[in-house]
Amino acid sequence: MSAKSKYQPVLELGEKLNIQDGNVSEENGVLKIKGTAKTQYEKNILWDKIKEIGGQNPSDIKANISVADESVYHRHTVKSGETLGKIAKHYYGNPSKYHDIFKANSDILKNPDLIYPDQELIIPNL
Structure with a gap:
């Protein structure tokens, strides 16, 4: 082969x-x-x-x-039913890292419990 x-x-x-x-x-x-x-x-x-x-x-x-883009770990488009905790678990293996995602997106997120489908979130380098 x-x-x-x-x-x-x-x-x-x-x-x-x-x-x-x-x-x-x-x-x-x-x-x-x-x-x-x-x-x-x-x-x-x-x-x-x-x-x-x-x-x-x-x-x-x-x-x-x-x-190409070393300023972020990834850019994630929110899907229906997702939470910042689920997204943090997917990328970092730890749901409590949702705070880092929330902070990196404070320009578009005002509450960590309110995210919406089709929002593009920055997943920061840790």
């Missing part, structure tokens, strides 16, 4: 995330990928997929993924 075939789910995820300036090549059984993710969160998702397939230190892939 070629490295490109093995890591096809990573390439598909890159397309889904709309990774910019992408470049993929295979040389001597090593897949080389390069591109720019919108945020650190999206870069982390790609690395998680690489590790899921190749283990913690895969030797058959070299990835050079940069981040």
